[in-house]
Amino acid sequence: MVVGLLVVGGLVVASLFVGQYDIFGAEDGAQMFAITRIPRTIALVLAGAAMAMCGLVMQMITQNRFVEPTTTGTTEWAGLGLLLVMIVAPGSPLVVKMIVAVITAFIGTSIFFAFLQRITLRSSVIVPIVGIMLGAVVGAVSTFIALQTDMLQSLGIWFAGSFTGIIQGKYEPLLVVIVVVVAVFVAADRFTAAGLGEEFSTNIGLDYRAVVLLGTGLIAIATGIVTVVVGNLPFLGLIVPNIVSMFRGDDLRSNLPWVALTGIALVTVCDLLGRTIIAPFEVPVSLILAVVGAVVFIALIVRRS
Amino acid sequence: MITLSSVLRRYTSEVAIGPVNLEIQQGGITALVGPNGAGKSTLLTMIGRLMGMDAGSITVAGLDVSKTPSKELAKTISILRQENHFVTRLTVRQLVGFGRFPHSGGRLTVEDERIISQAIDFLHLGELESRYLDELSGGQRQRAYVAMVLAQDTDYVLLDEPLNNLDMQHSVQMMQHLKRAATELGKTIVIVLHDINFAGHYADHICALKHGEVVALGTPEEIMVPETLSAIFNTPIDVIDGPRGLLACYF
Numbered sequence: 290m291v292v293g294l295l296v297v298g299g300l301v302v303a304s305l306f307v308g309q310y311d312i313f314g315a316e317d318g319a320q321m322f323a324i325t326r327i328p329r330t331i332a333l334v335l336a337g338a339a340m341a342m343c344g345l346v347m348q349m350i351t352q353n354r355f356v357e358p359t360t361t362g363t364t365e366w367a368g369l370g371l372l373l374v375m376i377v378a379p380g381s382p383l384v385v386k387m388i389v390a391v392i393t394a395f396i397g398t399s400i401f402f403a404f405l406q407r408i409t410l411r412s413s414v415i416v417p418i419v420g421i422m423l424g425a426v427v428g429a430v431s432t433f434i435a436l437q438t439d440m441l442q443s444l445g446i447w448f449a450g451s452f453t454g455i456i457q458g459k460y461e462p463l464l465v466v467i468v469v470v471v472a473v474f475v476a477a478d479r480f481t482a483a484g485l486g487e488e489f490s491t492n493i494g495l496d497y498r499a500v501v502l503l504g505t506g507l508i509a510i511a512t513g514i515v516t517v518v519v520g521n522l523p524f525l526g527l528i529v530p531n532i533v534s535m536f537r538g539d540d541l542r543s544n545l546p547w548v549a550l551t552g553i554a555l556v557t558v559c560d561l562l563g564r565t566i567i568a569p570f571e572v573p574v575s576l577i578l579a580v581v582g583a584v585v586f587i588a589l590i591v592r593r594s
Numbered sequence: 595m596i597t598l599s600s601v602l603r604r605y606t607s608e609v610a611i612g613p614v615n616l617e618i619q620q621g622g623i624t625a626l627v628g629p630n631g632a633g634k635s636t637l638l639t640m641i642g643r644l645m646g647m648d649a650g651s652i653t654v655a656g657l658d659v660s661k662t663p664s665k666e667l668a669k670t671i672s673i674l675r676q677e678n679h680f681v682t683r684l685t686v687r688q689l690v691g692f693g694r695f696p697h698s699g700g701r702l703t704v705e706d707e708r709i710i711s712q713a714i715d716f717l718h719l720g721e722l723e724s725r726y727l728d729e730l731s732g733g734q735r736q737r738a739y740v741a742m743v744l745a746q747d748t749d750y751v752l753l754d755e756p757l758n759n760l761d762m763q764h765s766v767q768m769m770q771h772l773k774r775a776a777t778e779l780g781k782t783i784v785i786v787l788h789d790i791n792f793a794g795h796y797a798d799h800i801c802a803l804k805h806g807e808v809v810a811l812g813t814p815e816e817i818m819v820p821e822t823l824s825a826i827f828n829t830p831i832d833v834i835d836g837p838r839g840l841l842a843c844y845f
Contacts, residue, residue, distance in 0.1 A: 349682070352682070477700075478692075478695065478699075478700030479700070481682065481684075481692075482692060482695065484682045485682055485684075485692070488639075488644050488673075488675050489692075491643065491644055491664060492642065492644070492668065492672055492673050492674075492746075493668050493692060493693070493695040493696050493746065494663075494664045494665035494666070494667065494668025494669070494695070494696040495664070495665075495695070496664065534683055538683040538684060538685060538688070538726055539682040539683040539684055540684060540685070540688045542700075
């Protein structure tokens with residue numbers, strides 16, 4: 290754990306000091322540092338931890354290792370909500386966009402869970418396929434609406450998850466996800482029990498539906514906010530919990546710090562890569578995550594079967 | 595005492611469980627036996643409030659299972675279902691620890707840890723306690739689930755075919771563990787069994803079900819009678835007085 294903290298700490302510091310602007314040489318270096326580097330790094334930490342933990346909670350609730358907000362349509366729903374706000378009320382403040390995105394993410398996730406209950410064949414691969422299909426449908430609807438309203442480009446920019454535009458004044462809403470992170474920690478045992486099934490939960494006196502509802506709400510809040518502020522961070526919630534589970538099993542309470550740390554580390558590494566490989570330009574972090582994530586996802590499926 | 599009065603669950607117009615009126619005595623092991631589809635598991639899951647009923651009522655130690663808050667019931671009854679294939683990777687000790695959830699709400703006290711260790715020792719799982727469930731054999735895993743139910747420390751324990759997938763040795767050991775739990779810990783254990791001979795040897799009471807109705811209830815000596823068994827199982831069954839007690843012969 291100490292080693293893990295040190296590694297993540299090192300990455301965070303690296304994130305603070307990597308970039309084109311010479312923060313030591315230039316006269317307004319300290320100011321630039323405060324305006325861009327610190328917000329960006331805070332955003333990396335919060336988004337990484339929150340999305341990884343959401344993936345874990347979702348995997349517990351569905352009892353499936355292959356789901357996370359981007360393979361179940363949750364992010365697409367949040368995107369759709371965001372698009373609707375941009376069309377209906379283009380000048381709305383960030384808070385309104387976030388709230389709408391959270392609501393649509395909640396609706397979408399609930400639809401996915403409702404779908405799952407009707408599917409008899411709940412094999413491990415079918416579940417994410419259903420999710421990805423749902424997401425694709427919602428994504429297509431979004432694209433169509435965006436095409437009709439000349440919003441396609443804005444949609445694309447919003448969706449390509451990137452920390453480039455995270456500066457002072459834009460990242461603060463992300464602080465709300467701290468609440469989600471804390472809530473997941475508090476309810477950790479409940480989610481583990483839910484992961485053991487409805488009958489198991491009922492036996493130990495838990496209201497299974499309430500736990501699922503709580504989980505859905507937390508996932509929706511985190512996904513909605515991260516989607517609006519940062520964009521799409523594919524596969525993060527998928528890779529991280531699976532890696533942690535391989536090494537440490539699935540006791541949620543003792544794993545959560547690890548999931549959070551690994552999530553932070555992964556996003557930060559991908560962002561650092563994105564910032565450096567074609568410097569002075571940047572590659573969106575979502576692109577790198579998608580490449581890494583897709584490889585790990587396939588490796589996991591192959592390993593299982 | 596577990597009391598079922600006019601318990602009914604309807605599937606289709608032809609297929610229904612009940613109406614069942616039954617009193618299960620406190621203490622000892624009560625075995626539910628009967629042919630496939632007789633409604634044994636359904637009845638057990640209804641007593642354990644995992645499934646609702648269409649009519650009638652069930653009380654366990656005076657608590658109405660459909661009205662008492664689930665959280666309260668979890669301190670009085672525990673139920674272990676037949677299929678337990680978890681995706682979740684937990685160690686034996688973590689799983690057993692969940693038995694304490696109704697009492698401690700997830701934050702284990704020193705007392706909880708002591709009870710967990712006791713349950714683990716009771717089922718001789720000491721050496722396996724830090725192993726993951728998916729690394730265990732079927733018999734060991736089954737023992738871990740039973741340890742969890744014991745850690746829940748309820749007066750009533752309901753088990754749905756705990757001998758499923760166990761070989762002869764492990765089946766016998768499991769029944770001996772349960773017998774000890776009933777006598778040493780004073781639990782009331784209701785168990786669905788497939789093999790009438792296990793029921794005849796280890797149970798204190800046998801309740802036979804057929805077509806969703808109770809057709810016989812009594813001590814093993816009262817039930818282990820050729821005519822009674824043959825009628826229950828639709829198979830000619832002889833009962834012989836073996837070296838270790840009554841044995842049903844159906845081959």
